[in-house]
């Protein structure tokens with residue numbers, strides 16, 4: 001018989017459990033965390049006690065062993081100081097013409113956030129205010145996939161407290177992007193947990209940017225999760241830029257539910273953190289829906305970045321496109337895991353998933369795990385994964401015209417990731433992303 | 447201007463250039479003809495610095511400078527240009543961006559000022575139409591979706607913009623119909639200048655009706671085996687390469 005052996009907890013796991021416990025105890029002393037949020041946190045603590053940090057024995061975390069990688073758990077951040085806010089404002093990503101709401105080390109910086117700049121028809125309520133107001137949208141927390149246990153998400157739920165509930169009224173067409181900027185500006189390592197619930201009403205349109213930046217060389221830990229509900233006929237463009245400091249830990253979870261004839265395009269640029277994981281869970285609730293999840297990951301040194309997604313075609317006639325480009329230099333490690341499930345009723349599903357990676361050095365490593373699980377018979381689905389190096393013939397052609405090797409490489413890498421970036425429809429946002437990539441490439445070429 | 451002495455080059459264990467000697471003075475156009483497999487393309491690659499080749503003996507100097515010691519991009523900046531026999535496609539790198547980066551990279555290497563965007567656009571608008579290069583072709587990825595002839599014309603456009611001092615054309619005529627051949631020849635002839643040397647590699651005499659060479663060399667098994675005036679090309683056209691172990695084409 002196979003008796004599961006629960007390995008001894010690591011010091012980091014002990015610290016996390018103790019911090020969770022203490023938080024709940026304090027809350028209990030004050031009459032308990034409010035209703036549903038309290039329940040969710042308590043459940044998460046239970047689950048964490050049982051599972052610990054995700055590790056290689058958990059199939060979905062095979063290539064990203066958090067238990068082995070996370071050696072310590074820094075204290076939770078306190079309310080940001082004026083100096084922290086000023087520094088955060090300075091190093092936050094600048095998105096032209098966007099309404100920016102700022103989180104500093106995981107805490108909403110109300111004064112430094114442009115709530116007044118939110119367009120008509122868009123509301124953003126801090127999580128505590130939403131709780132006080134008994135906002136029904138809070139029920140969305142924990143209601144979306146994953147149906148199975150996800151350790152990074154459970155931690156986020158355990159530390160539930162900071163975040164936003166965003167609502168876009170049905171039919172509202174918003175041109176101005178909304179930008180949730182997450183910044184860790186402090187010189188000391190802290191942990192921060194944020195949660196966003198974004199509900200886009202039927203027929204509405206929204207462009208949402210999420211950026212993650214922070215102080216170089218500080219081993220802070222950022223954990224962000226978002227529930228995104230895209231209503232019937234609604235259109236959402238979500239652009240995500242993860243450019244955490246190179247010593248940081250970043251755990252991000254995106255849970256998506258798509259209504260009938262909805263359209264969602266996600267683009268994720270990953271260049272930061274020592275170790276990062278981005279999990280995407282998508283579920284189709286209505287037919288005629290179109291989901292695009294794309295991204296580019298550029299890593300150097302010993303960085304590790306994991307993109308894992310689970311796309312659930314539960315209903316018929318939906319289309320999904322996934323395209324991920326990974327560029328790895330030095331001893332960087334990239335991971336792509338993608339699973340498309342097509343349920344029995346999901347006829348006429350059209351799903352394509354592709355992961356392409358470029359290894360710029362012998363020490364770089366890429367793990368690909370694309371999977372299809374198809375239970376319907378009339379579908380068009382495909383997946384693929386390629387791992388390659390820069391083309392010698394192309395490099396010589398460019399050099400023979402006078403381009404120095406590094407510049408020739410830069411052009412080819414840019415062309416490689418460009419195939420994914422070109423799907424970002426908003427031109428200004430595309431420019432922002434390209435500028436960040438060019439900055440990465442120029443640093444490498446220098 | 448270009449002086450090649452006893453050049454030996456190999457790829458892997460296969461020696462392809464076996465003691466090639468050739469001198470091209472400034473202002474002259476030399477043609478190299480020869481049967482397939484005689485090493486013509488290899489010579490063009492060795493001169494432009496393709497990494498796969500190893501030079502085991504001999505020398506190649508350009509204006510007195512040992513070009514074999516230079517990286518491909520340094521040779522380009524020194525004025526060496528190869529119009530490839532098979533220009534490759536580079537998806538995702540827009541032709542226009544490529545042309546501009548190449549021009550500016552060379553200028554930078556030579557310590558010259560970069561060309562401004564308006565000046566660059568003006569220059570391209572001046573040179574591209576004569577070669578039948580359309581706006582659409584300039585916007586597309588380098589050579590992407592170009593026909594064989596369009597690729598060759600794009601090579602000549604690059605040459606016209608970069609204004610190299612040593613132009614090596616490797617079978618630029620192959621795969622061109624007669625009209626396209628004339629367009630390419632006009633482009634090349636426009637670049638003939640007292641301070642510029644040209645090496646025109648071809649399998650057929652046809653191109654040399656339009657680009658009349660000062661000297662014709664015959665290459666066989668990695669060496670120059672015969673040299674003569676323009677009339678040598680005509681002679682070869684008649685006799686073919688039979689004397690060199692291959693039938694007339």
Ligand SMILES: Nc1ncnc2c1ncn2[C@@H]1O[C@H](COP(=O)(O)OP(=O)(O)O)[C@@H](O)[C@H]1O
Nearest residue numbers: 457460462480481482483484485486487488489
């Ligand atoms: N990459 C290679 N590896 C081995 N042999 C090669 C390679 N490229 C060319 N060769 C050989 O070198 C010889 C000369 O080729 P090439 O220079 O292309 O001739 P040409 O251009 O005159 O037709 C041929 O015998 C060819 O098979």
Ligand SMILES: [Mg+2]
Nearest residue numbers: 486487531617
């Ligand atoms: Mg050849």
